Amino acid sequence: MARKHISKEAGCYKCRYDTETINHVLFQCPLARLVWALSPIPTPPDGVMVQSLYSNIYHVLNVQKEYPIEDIQAEIAPWLMWRLWKNRNELVFNGKEYEAECIIRKAREDAEEWKGRKVAEETAVKRLEVQQPTITNQANPWRPPPSNWVKCNSDGAWHNERDTSGLGWICRNETGEVLWAGARAVTKTGSAILAEAEALKWGAETLANFGYKNIIFETDSLQLAKMINGTEEVWPILHPTIELIRHHLLQIGTFEVRFYPRVGNKAADIIPKESITFVSSIPMLYSVVPMWLKYQVWSDKSVY
Ligand SMILES: [Zn+2]
Structure with missing residues (x-):
């Protein structure tokens, strides 16, 4: 909106330090950095989330590949991004702020719920496959x-x-x-x-x-x-x-x-x-x- 001169305000609502880009909200804002630091997702080898949104997303979505031995609960990564985004909207539209710990807890709950649903759907399909083999020559x-x-x-x-x-x-x-x-x-x-x-x-x-x-x-x-x-x-x-x-x-x-x-x-x-x-x-x-x-x-x- 700032680029189109609809709004004069281009800064991050949270920290006011920087322009509010997707990369800033998800990775570079001090709140986002704290969330990632407290999360089980390891920081990239150079220690900081770099300026590129794509390399950051690539990193957090591929941690399991890069650290195959450690149990790092990689499945939480998309939910952390989702929650950081929701958190930004809560602040902008409802004036609510949440602590980093709270954001991580919610992301964990999301990941659990998602896993639960996937398991339920898979068992439903398996059950049908077992009970009802494809009817042919009936x-x-x-x-x-x-x-x-x-x-x-x-x-x-x-x-x-x-x-x-x-x-x-x-x-x-x-x-x-x-x-x-x-x-x-x-x-x-x-x-x-x-x-x-x-x-x-x-x-x-x-x-x-x-x-x-x-x-x-x-x-x-x-x-x-x-x-x-x-x-x-x-x-x-x-x-x-x-x-x-x-x-x-x-x-x-x-x-x-x-x-x-x-x-x-x-x-x-x-x-x-x-x-x-x-x-x-x-x-x-x-x-x-x-x-x-x-x-x-x-x-x-x-x-x-
Ligand atoms: Zn910020």
Whole structure:
């Protein structure tokens, strides 16, 4: 802003000694120097952070390569830069100042959180890879709907020893792209088939509200499909739920409710199994495929 004559002030907000460049804020400001000195990242061999931003960044991001034997917690380096930047903004916009120790502590917390998330995502992917090997040569793989139709696969997870049941559904278009998916944990339903019915009901309700006109519903409960289609008498326990399902179905232009064996319903099968582990009961609606579902969606797509 100073260069464009918008502001007269070009100096560092913190020390007022020098022009506020990126290199100054991240490496050369006395506060930044203190942060790096107190951090586990060793200073460069010449002892000072030089005038070049790139050589400084190169140094702090490559310390593990240069000091391979020592345990220097190199993963904290990007977070120290991030926190120095956040710290600068806190000072400029909110007038808050933090000590170097506090900046380092926050960077450590960031690094821990990042590591935790990466581990969680990796285990989620590994778990899927172990549980769900790529389906090939299966008799009933998932098939996309015809053009101008969408397909909604739903499933429920019910476990004797759990207090919650999981509901899930996934809606895909003719190219196998995920349009919407829903996952939620609910108070344990009276039986497994009720969980299946509740999952289908939620999917039908959501998609009807979104205005989809041609929908194929697939459930892996043969009995549920028969009851909804009226080819089998509705069990008293399922009466209220099936009434509601039919109500939502009537809002949709054209629909079909089909039984589909579990092997073709795998993506839907994973969702309630994952959602039964949700701590919160807030329904999750996804328009972007969540990490733990990616592998199966990809695997379904690779079959046809
Ligand atoms: Zn400064």
